[in-house]
Amino acid sequence: MEPTLSPSAYTDTFARDRLPPAEEWPELRFTLPELHRTGTLNCAGELLDGGVGRYGADRPCVRGEHDGVRHAWTFGGLRARVDRIARLLSGPLGVRPGNRVLLRGPNSPWLAACWLAVLKAGGVVVTVLPVLRTEELEAILRSARVSHALCDARFADELEEAADRAAPHLEERTGITLYGDGGPQDPAVLAERAAEEGEPPFEAVPTAADDVALIAYTSGTTGRPKGCVHFHRDVTAIADTFSAHVLKPRPDDLFAGSPPFAFTFGLGGLLIFPMRAGAETLLLEKAGPERLARAVHEERVSVLFTAPTAYRALLSEASGAEPPDLSSLRRCVSAGEHLPEAVWHAWHEATGLKLIDGIGATEMLHIFISASDDDIRPGSTGRPVPGFTAEVLGEDGRPAPDGVPGRLAVRGPVGCRYLADDRQRRYVRDGWNITGDTYVRDAEGYFWYRSRSDDIIVSAGYNIAAIEVEEVLMRSPLVREAAVVGVPDPDRGQVVKAVVVPAEGTPSDPATAEALKAFVKERIAPYKTPRLVEFTAALPRTETGKLQRFKLRENG
Template identity: 65%
Template sequence: MDTVDPVDPADTSVPALSAHVDTFARDHLPPPEQWPELRFDLPGVRYPVRLNCAAELLADTDPGRPVFRTPSGDPWTYGQLRARVDRIAHVLTGELGVVPGNRVLLRGPTTPWLAACWLAVLKAGAVAVTVLAQQRSHELSTMCSIARVTHALCDIRSVDDLVKAEIPGLRVTTYGGDASDDLLLRITGAPDEPFDAVDTAADDVALIAFTSGTTGRPKGCMHFHRDVLAIADTFSEHVLRPQEDDVFAGSPPLGFTFGLGGLVVFPLRAGACSLLLEQAGPKQLLPAIAEHRVSVLFTAPTAYRAMLAELDDHDTGSLRRCVSAGENLPTATWRDWHGRTGLRIINGIGATELLHIFISAADGQIRPGTTGLPVPGWHARVVDAEGTPVPDGEPGLLAVRGPVGCRYLADPRQREYVRGGWNITGDTYVRDPDGYFSYVARADDMIISAGYNIAGPEVEEALLRHPDVVETAVVGRSDEARGQVVVAYAVLKEGARRDAEALRAFLKSELAPYKCPREIVFLDALPRTATGKLQRFRLREEAGADALSPPASEGDVSAGGGPK
C-alpha cells in the first residue's frame, strides 16, 4: 500500500490526486515553502495516499455498541450513527447539490446530530466549517466570506443569527424543526443503502477551523483528512490511552478543536462512547459524571477549580482520565484536584493551528507545574526571536513540528506562525534538562517593569494560593516611570472580603517584591470567550483606560463587575 512520504510534506502541486471538484480550499493553501516541516516518523501516522477520515472513524466497531449519549433520550449505537450519517450524506449530495470540496457550515449546540452532520460532510468529500452556536451574525458573515461557504446545516435553535447575517448565496438547511424541508425529515426519504465515501486524498482539506482569537480578523486553519486521524493516533493513543468501555464527556463545544477531538474523534477512533451535553459548565458536568458514569473528562483549568467546591455532593468515582487544556493549569489546581479525587490531571498544550494537543504527560510521567513532554510523533524546542535554540532553563518561544502543521487559509500571518520549518505557537516556555516543558506565559503576556521580566501566570499562581481567590488574571499597564506595572484582577469566593492590602501582604510572602501587583482590581467574573478562554485583551484595555491616572498608592484598589 502506498503511503505518504515520511520525510517530505505531501505535494500539493498535483491536483490530480485530489477528489475535490470545488478546488477553493486546495487553491488557497499557503505555498509549500511556507509550510512547516511535517514529520511522519511515528509508524502510526503513515497513512494511505487515499483516505477519508470519516469512513475510517466509522469503520469496524460493533454496530450494537453505544456511541453517543445525551442527558435525555435513547443512546445512539454505532450502527444507527452509520445509517444516519449515510442518509445525511445522500441528502447533501443528492438533494442539496453539495460536491466534493464545497465548504459546509455546521452550527448548533453539542448534540449527536451535529456530530453526525460533521461526519456526513466529510464522508461526502466536502469541507466542514464548524462554528460556535454563540457566535453572532457579523462573526458568521466574516467566516463565511473568508471560507467561501456555500451550504449550511444548522440546528433550528441556532438559525436566527445565521439568517440575520444575510450571507450571499448561502443555502441553509435546518434540523430539529417541524418544517417540511427539515433535514431530519428529508433523511427519512433518503436511500437505505450505505453511502460510498468519496475517495478523498489523505491531503485533501477536511475541515477549516477558525481560531477563537479575541482580536483581529479570524484565521481559518485548514486541516487534512490525515490530520484528523493523526491527533487520535498521537495524543489519544499514546498519552490518553482510551478503552472501548470509556465514556467521554467535557465542556468544549465541537466548534472548538479541543472539543472536536475529545468528544468525537478520540472516542470514535477507540470504539468508545461520548456523552454530548448542550450545557456543560461545572454545575452540569458533576451530576452528568455521576449519572452516566463518565470515565474520561475534557475541560479547562477554570472548570476543575470550580468543581472542587462541589465534589462532596457528587460521585466522581467513575473517572479515570481528566484532561486539561485551553489555558495554563495552575499547580495549585492540579494538587487540589489530585488531593480530593486521587486523579492526576493530564495537562496539555494544543492549538487550533495544530488541531489538538502536542505536549503532555500522563500517569507517572506527570510533573505538576509542567506541561510535560512532546507527545510521541511530535518534536518541540525553545528558541529565541531568530529561531535559534536557547539553553535549557532559559525562557524562549515554543517551536513545534509533527504530523500536523499550520496552514492558514489565504492569510499573510502564515509567515508569522511558521518560521524555519517550525510552528511558533506564541507561547513562552522553558525546557529543563530532562526534556520537560514548562509554561511561562503567552509571549504577549510578559510584563517588563523597571527592567524586570515578570510572567503574568506566575503572579496568578501565587494569587490562587490564597484561599479566598477563585479566579485571577494579571496584565501589564503602561507606566511612564516603569514602562509597565503589574495589575491583577481577582474573583473571590462568595462572601469573602475585598481586601487588597491583605492580598498584597500575602503575595509579598509568595513573590519577590517587584513581581507584586501595583494594583488589584476585584471583579465578579473574568471576561471569557464562548469557549471559556480568558479575554486578556479586554483586561488590558481596562487597565490602559486608567493608564493616565496611576493609583494614589501601591495599595490602591478598584472594584467592579467586569470590564465594560
C-alpha cells in the same frame, strides 16, 4: 518541506487554492508508522465505516440530548443516520466535493451526525459556536466562501441575517438547511426514517489524505480569528498520537466534557478520540460544572475533557452538601489554558486522579505536549507527545539552553496552514510552528509554561511572567480567579496589574487589595507584586473558556 499534494477528489478547489505557499508551510514529520497516510482517505469513513468494521455495528457509539430529547446510537445506528444526511447533501442540496458546509448548533448527537455526513459527502466542514453573532458569522461565511449550512433550528435567526449580508460577496447566498424543526425536510426526521426503514450504505467520497477536511476558526484570544485548514490525514493523526499514546482510551470508556466541536479540543476529545477507540461519547448541549458533575454521577463517565476553571468549579461541587459521585472517572484531561499547580493538587487530593495537562492549538488541531500517569510532573505541561518534537527558541531563533525561557516551537504530523492569511509568516518560521507561548524546558525534557509570549511584563527593566504572579494569587483563599497583565506607566514602562474575581464573601475593597499585594510580596520577589488590583465579577473569556488578556489590556 511539504511534498507535492495528491490529486484532489474535489471539484471545488477553493480551500486547496488558498493554502499558504509551500515555503511558508511548517515542516511536517511522520515519525510513527501509523502516520504515513497517503493516497485515498476519508476520515469520516475511517472513523465510522472503519469503526463498524473494527468494533461491530452494535457497539454503543454516541448518546446525548438535543432540545430535551435523548438519543442513544450504536455505530451502526449512527452510520444509518449519517449516510442519509450525506445522501441529502450530495443529492437534493447540491453539495459538490470541496464545498464548504457550515455547522451551527450545540454539541449533540445530531451535530455529530452532521459533521460526519459533511465529510463523508466530500464537503469541507466549518463548525462554529452557536453563540456567534451576525457580524462574526458573516465574516466566516465570507472568509471560507461557505456555500451550504446545516443549522440547529433554534439558532437560525442570526445565521439567516448573516447569509443575507454576506450574499453580495459570494457567488450565491449560502443555502441554509435547518435540523431539529420537525418538518418534512428536516435532515433529522429524514435520517430517523432511514434508520428505521433501512437504506443502502452511502459510499464515502474517496478524498485524498491531503484533501482539506475542515477549516477551524481560532477562538479570538488575540483579536481577529484565523481560519486553520486541516486535512483528512490530520484528523486521524491526532487520534493516533495524543489519544493513542497519552490518553490511552479503552472501548468500554464513556467520554464527556464541556468544549464545543467548534473548539478543536472538544472535537478531538468528544468525537474523534472515542470513535477511533471504539468507545462511547456523551454529548451535552449545556455542560457547565453542575451539569458535568451530574453527568459523571448519573451516567458513569470515565473520561472527562474540560478546562482548568471547570475542574476548579467541579471541586466546589464535590465539596457541597450533596456531593456527586465522581468515582467512575479514570482519565481527566485539561487544556485550553494553563493548569495551575494548585488545581492539579486539589483535584488529586479530592479524587485520587492525576489530571492530564496538555497544550494544543487550533493551528495544530489538538494537544502536542502532555504527560499522563507516572510521567506527570505537577505544574509542568509535560513532554512532546509521540509523533511531535518541540524546542524552546531564544531571541536568535536557536534552541535555548535548558532552564532558559523562550518561545515554544513544535513540529509533527500536523501544522499551521492558515486560509489565505498573511499571519501565516508569523506563526511558521524556519519550518517550526511558533505557538506564541513562553516556556522553559528542564533537564528531563519537561516543558514548563511561563506565559503567553506577549504576556511578559517589562517593568523598570525586570521581565515578569504574568503566569507566575497568577499562580501565587490563586493560592490565596481570598481569590476565586485571577489574571495578570502589564499596563503602561510613565515611570516604569509597565506595572503589574491584577484583575481578581474575589472568593465568595470576600469584599472588593482597598483592604482586600492590600492583603493580596502583601500575600504576593511574601511569596515571590517584591518587584513582581501587583501595583494595581482591580476586582471584577468575571474575567473576559471566549466561548471556549480561554482568557482574553487583550481585553484586560484594552481596559487599562
